Amino acid sequence: MSLVRTEEQRSLAEIVRSFVAKRSPLSAIRVMITEGRAYDQDVWRTLSGELGLSGLIVPEHHGGTGGSWADLAVALAELGAGLVPSPLLASGVLVSGALMASDDEDVKAELLPRLADGSLLGALAVSEAESPRWIPDRPRTVARNDGDGVRLSGRKNAVLNGCEADVLLVQAVREGRSELHLVDRGTSGLSVTRTPAIDPTRSVASVELEDCLARPLAGDATAALSQLADLADFALAAEQVGALRACLEMTVQYAGSRFAFGQPIGAYQGVKHKLADMYTQWSLCDAALRVAAEAEGSAEQPTTAAAVRALTSSTYADAAQTAMLLHGGLGFTWEHDAHLYLKNAIAGNVLLGEPAERLERVALGLGLA
CATH class of the missing domain: 2.40.110.10 (Butyryl-CoA Dehydrogenase, subunit A, domain 2)
Structure with missing residues (x-):
């Protein structure tokens, strides 16, 4: 694939972004959290059925769309930007990916079509x-x-x-x-x-x-899980790249509308520099994600997947904290969304393996360990 997104991928990003804004805004997610629900079943039916995201990377002969890692990254980044709760990562990526990496053709034929259409979690x-x-x-x-x-x-x-x-x-x-x-x-x-x-x-x-x-x-489960670890690192990093972008956009908007001493707080160097740092961090993570997508199926896949995860998880945690701090006292309140991103970033930093594991895989891939 090219490092530049295709027209189809740009269209997919727009479709998912529009769906998230209309059907799963953060206000609706707050209600779901209060009610103790893990995810919105109507939202999941649309994601898996109409949009086909649960079968995005499943081969066509097993009922999926046969998409690439780059296609997956486009969808996950938009879902990550909206913090959309869904079983997509658990079911459509981890379990489907593990089955695809396994050698059991009977189980693949039996379960992958149902995982792909979202009828089985x-x-x-x-x-x-x-x-x-x-x-x-x-x-x-x-x-x-x-x-x-x-x-x-x-x-x-x-x-x-x-x-x-x-x-x-x-x-x-x-x-x-x-x-x-x-x-x-x-x-x-x-x-x-x-x-x-x-x-x-x-x-x-x-x-x-x-x-x-x-x-x-x-x-061989060891070989299958090793291959799955690459996909898991890449998928989580894609979500975090989207969430990092959302933190940046949220904070830039606030910095332009919040006035102090007669001018927007974004006019002050102390805020400008932090926003510039956040933009630089997002740009680096987004570029690393594209490189990892390009390396799908190559000898560099394990190294690039681990590298983007190690970079993105820690960077997103720093950016989410900065976003909350730049919102001042408002950012610390339950009523504001900034803390939702910070909590997501803290948990994501250790979800599916800590950054130290990823750095070890990078070192092994580069022949340094």
Whole structure:
């Protein structure tokens, strides 16, 4: 692909941006948060059905649209700018991506079409409290064979949209080998509990498995999850690039309308310089995201995906804090939206793995470790 967006991608960005403004403004998201809902089902039906975002990167022969990482970045950036809560990252990216990276053709043919049209929601359960990594090298969750099939026992945490998922994709060790297993919602011995999170626009859960009947996937789970880590880094970075842009636009607008000592606060150098820094930060992150999209499928994919995530997560956290500070006392209040971006940025900095993991992958890719 080119670093310059195509006409189709610009059109997609405009469509998603218009949809977010009309159907999922921050005022509606606040109501949803107050009511304790993880996401708006009507919004999700449109995102997955009419707009086809849940199947954006799924191959056409599995019911998707066969889009590229660049196409995905366009959609996720607009959703990230609006902080739109949805199962897209959990189901349409992580679970679909893991299945596509696996070698189990039967499961792909069975589940990918349903994930692509949004009729089935999936959640990826890999993180464990005992491991510092998002995807453990040696998970403590174990799988054993018995007369009925394969049963799982263990605990998983920080499972994105775990409470809303119809099926869980769980990493476990069976006979010394890492595998992926499907566990249906409602399976005996499965307990999924929504856990408190700093970011009210994300639904995360803890999962306990006690001799849960599961379906193992064929193939090498380690290789599949390593490939998925690249996609996960890229997708989260795309959301954060959009959210960073929203912080900048929000603060520029406020700086031009808030007057102090007879002139807009944006006229003062102390504010100008911070806004210029935010614009520079966004430009760098956006450029890094485009480079990572261009590297899809190449030998540079792991390095560029990890690099953009390491850059964007920390930069977005700094920019969101700056945005809140430049709004003064107003920015600290619940009534203002600035703090929603800050909470999203703080949570996103460690979601799907901390920046230190990403820097390690960059160092490995560059031959420095």
